[in-house]
Amino acid sequence: MEATAVSTKAQERNAIRTWLDQNRRGLSAFVIFMGLWILFLITAPGTFTNPQAYRAIFTTLPIDIILAVSLVFIVTSGESDLSFPSVFGLSSYAFALLVSNEVSPVLGLLAALLVGAACGLVNGLLVTKVGLSSLVATLGMNFFLRGLINVLTQGIGIPLTMMIDTPFYNVLVGQVGDVPVAVLWALLVVIICLVLFNRHRLGTHIAIVGDNPESAKEMGIDVARTKILAYVIVGLCAAFAGVMSSLINSTWWPTAGDGYLLRTLAAVFIGGTPTWGGVGTVIGAVFGAMSVGFIETGLIGAGLTAFWTQFAYGLVIILSLIGHRFNQGRYR
Amino acid sequence: MATPFIELKHVYKSYGSVNALSDVNLTIEEGRVLGLIGDNGAGKSTLIKLIAGVHSPDSGEMWVKGKKVTHWSVAEARAAGIETVFQDRALAEQQSIARNIFMGRELTNAIGLIDVKRQREEAERLMREIGFTSKVFSPDSRVLTLSGGERQGVAIARAIYFKAQLVILDEPTTALSLTESEKVFAFVRQLRARGAASIFISHNIYHSYDVSDYFAILDRGRIVYTADKSEVPSADVLIRKLQTVARHGMLDIEH
Numbered sequence: 001m002e003a004t005a006v007s008t009k010a011q012e013r014n015a016i017r018t019w020l021d022q023n024r025r026g027l028s029a030f031v032i033f034m035g036l037w038i039l040f041l042i043t044a045p046g047t048f049t050n051p052q053a054y055r056a057i058f059t060t061l062p063i064d065i066i067l068a069v070s071l072v073f074i075v076t077s078g079e080s081d082l083s084f085p086s087v088f089g090l091s092s093y094a095f096a097l098l099v100s101n102e103v104s105p106v107l108g109l110l111a112a113l114l115v116g117a118a119c120g121l122v123n124g125l126l127v128t129k130v131g132l133s134s135l136v137a138t139l140g141m142n143f144f145l146r147g148l149i150n151v152l153t154q155g156i157g158i159p160l161t162m163m164i165d166t167p168f169y170n171v172l173v174g175q176v177g178d179v180p181v182a183v184l185w186a187l188l189v190v191i192i193c194l195v196l197f198n199r200h201r202l203g204t205h206i207a208i209v210g211d212n213p214e215s216a217k218e219m220g221i222d223v224a225r226t227k228i229l230a231y232v233i234v235g236l237c238a239a240f241a242g243v244m245s246s247l248i249n250s251t252w253w254p255t256a257g258d259g260y261l262l263r264t265l266a267a268v269f270i271g272g273t274p275t276w277g278g279v280g281t282v283i284g285a286v287f288g289a290m291s292v293g294f295i296e297t298g299l300i301g302a303g304l305t306a307f308w309t310q311f312a313y314g315l316v317i318i319l320s321l322i323g324h325r326f327n328q329g330r331y332r
Numbered sequence: 333m334a335t336p337f338i339e340l341k342h343v344y345k346s347y348g349s350v351n352a353l354s355d356v357n358l359t360i361e362e363g364r365v366l367g368l369i370g371d372n373g374a375g376k377s378t379l380i381k382l383i384a385g386v387h388s389p390d391s392g393e394m395w396v397k398g399k400k401v402t403h404w405s406v407a408e409a410r411a412a413g414i415e416t417v418f419q420d421r422a423l424a425e426q427q428s429i430a431r432n433i434f435m436g437r438e439l440t441n442a443i444g445l446i447d448v449k450r451q452r453e454e455a456e457r458l459m460r461e462i463g464f465t466s467k468v469f470s471p472d473s474r475v476l477t478l479s480g481g482e483r484q485g486v487a488i489a490r491a492i493y494f495k496a497q498l499v500i501l502d503e504p505t506t507a508l509s510l511t512e513s514e515k516v517f518a519f520v521r522q523l524r525a526r527g528a529a530s531i532f533i534s535h536n537i538y539h540s541y542d543v544s545d546y547f548a549i550l551d552r553g554r555i556v557y558t559a560d561k562s563e564v565p566s567a568d569v570l571i572r573k574l575q576t577v578a579r580h581g582m583l584d585i586e587h
Contacts, residue, residue: 022472200446215418215423216435
């Protein structure tokens, strides 16, 4: 009897330890976010006890979150993608161009998703079939697609003010009471990505391919196909985020997406997904994006000028990487 | 005499002017462990690759389960239940034991969602069956927390789960301590107990002697010695054979 009780207890302790081991990256991202938040609550109580501040954060946060969680897939596969800002721009251009020519916005959204998926496919083919370094290939794609946008539009934006208060607009970026609908869409994307990453064959294969491509191949996993699909996920999410962002701004700008490159990458790494592939965390990326989103508002609330923003990003990135490093050192 | 799983008859293989295998005759028996011994460049890896379907022989015959094989490829070898356990290529270290066992053959439903619970249960059952005794492991433990011998155990558990007929163990104990090697031997005996054939390749004659039921020595592409364990009183006898072969080249082919 006693022995059973002891072993059950040991098993329980074991289960807890395993759970912590599996989720420690996401957990440490959560700790980093909470730390930041508490810091801001102390230094800028006026701002962070005011619901208005959160409303401001929550208008842009969904975009950050959707981009960050999609990047977890490609980084975990052992590759990188620096082209998503231009994919964001090009696919939302397709949307803006179509709806400004009175095409149904639903078709416009589908067209944007198609453009995003196609860009992901090209990225994936360049990396897996042509064998280019993903860092350089997607850097090239980022320039190339942005250049394409500039050539096509001659630098002129497209106003989307006619979309305001249409049913499509309200469903995608309207408000439900006090909650921006975009937050709910981001939540949906996060849930889909969580299931895909943790429970689906594709997410498992992505992690295995990023961990040990040799053994993945040995066991019959199609390494190229798996990586291409990871790029397509990034393309689709960039397109969706691009459409959403253009609607929120009521204008499509030729620079759409430009500002997201570094802050999204920062969100992924603050979120606890390491650079070497094989492991990643979707939920961590959500906390990473929230940390990044809170920094800007927090600094201004604390009475610092916007000049401090980059300084603070840099500090948080380095400190959080040090934190993740120590957290993982115990296990590796 | 046990039932033959694979028979090689007068097999030749050369790469350009180099004869990797010459007139190889070898029978791999069900439910027994073959200790394949030979120096570097003796032709061990060529032989494995032929059996695993990576290469095809230039001439000679290959019989699988009593049927002559006319076309042999990696896919066909796998379909016939042949698994290779490589020293360092077998596992994805940052993934869990369960993920590694089901790597590439996940238990999924129609839309590709993995039955995580069942994979975990099956992995746990397998681990217990082949002798993972420690309480510290769960199927969710990541492979990098395991010792070298236990890692080979995960690869062998995979072969057992998917009912491998022939498991090729390529230097499974090379980098391991004695206790760790003992664990691997226990796992190999589990394979044998389940009726699978296995080929145990090692530089360490003592390891090979411990775990194998019969032996074949390869030298410069030829099988120069085969014997049942009952004919070999100790590992030292094998070592002397190997030394003779090394000094005098392939002289007398004994059986």
